[in-house]
Amino acid sequence: MLTKTGKNSIPVGFPEVVKDQPSGRDVALETRHLSRAIEDKVLVNDISVRVQQGEILAVVGPSGAGKSSFLRLLNRLDEPTSGTVLLDGHDYHEIEPRELRRRVGMVMQMASLFPGTVAANIAFGPQQRGQAISPDQIEALLDRVGLRNYHERDVSNLSGGEAQRVSLARTLANSPEVLLLDEPTSALDDASQRGIEELVLSVIRERRMTCVIVTHDMAQAARIADRIMYIEAGELVAIGLTEEVLHAQSTVP
């Protein structure tokens, strides 16, 4: 049932878990031998994965393993040193970078909202493409993320959890096909964490989005992911269905 990744740097005691990767027309996002290095430092090393349409893939691993570096390559915030990414079967280099980033939305660990009102933040993405977003659409998005009547609020007066909700709404305003989440709840307190997590999960299911989420929290990965990939020192160590990876991990002597 489980197959190997072909890697030779698997940590002692952590069994290799690789489920046959999906293939065919329903692959939304695929990385092929994706690598990134800065000078001598290898951040991401030869990662090849396929993410199915509508699937939630969690990227887990110790801090400094290259989880965020991997995710940034998927939004093309960084350039791979070698290898490439395919979105819906098309190579990233064939897609105009701004259009690509609209289609592959990203929510970061810190909300990093732009100074101004909540509504201005949500309107940013569509405006960049010369599209107007109506007040009703903004209100609908805010309603969806649980911030009804927040549109005129100044972002400097928001709590961490509220800011992260605005950040999600801002990304959703672009109607992305793929949603990348980089530790979206790790900067929040416990109460806000669960709220955001449930919100994200319900939005992804409702919009049938494909999602790659980076988290250091195994329990969170277990709660929301269909599959888990475990990376260490920039290399893919294991990938498989959530239960399999968790089971494999729990049997580590």
Next chain:
Amino acid sequence: MLNQLFHDPVTLRAAQAIGAAIFALVVAYLARWAGIRLQRETVVALVRGISQIIIVGLLLTFVFGSAQWLSAFVLLGMMLAGAVIAAQRTKHIPRVMRVTSSAILLGAGLVIGIMVLLGVIDTAAATLIPVGSMLIANAMNTTALALDRFRAEVEAHTGQIEAGLALGGAANVVIGPYVQAAVQASMIPSVNNLRSLGIVWIPGVMAGMVLSGSDPIEAAIYQFVVVAMLFATAGTTALLCALFVRGHAFSPAEQLLLRPGEPRKPAPVPVSLYP
């Protein structure tokens, strides 16, 4: 006192230089009591300062006696030196030397050229070089300030900039507010000079003209002309600098290259990025 002892003008100036240097050394020695060790640095700086300025004096004597086109080369040399100095201050910006040299050459060059054409700056080397050097020095300081502020702004707002990019924002748009802040900050000294002119500050040109016996009104007006030109140079240079540095902060695929804590040279990246 000194002018009663020395009658030859060159000897008198030398004696004055020694007097001023001794006073500087005494200050440096006294600073030791406050726990500030300055002596060594002061000696080096004094020796360096006097050597540099005498070499410039000799050079000017030579240039004043030669063909006029030579002063253009002197100014060009000053601009390049200014570009190197401004670039040293802000090494974190990729290919910074290109930014500083283009901004200073175009910014100072444009203002000097127009002012010479209008007849505001005399083409005689004795005017062109000192006034030109002031404008170039101001261009250099403005560039260094603008780049330093730009780097600080970008590093402090990496999150917003990358969030903007990740939302499909154009590099020019997401970097806009920080470019503006850098230009404004770099213009502050020049704006202050213009505002405080005569109230807090009687600057070099006027002081020099009055010392050498010119009419104070004439000296004052020309000083205003110089400060206004300094302002124009700062503005032009800052805007050009912003224009050039903006392009250097991003890769062709609109990825932010200027990030805090990252090694300066990213690994080579393929160039053909657009379809």
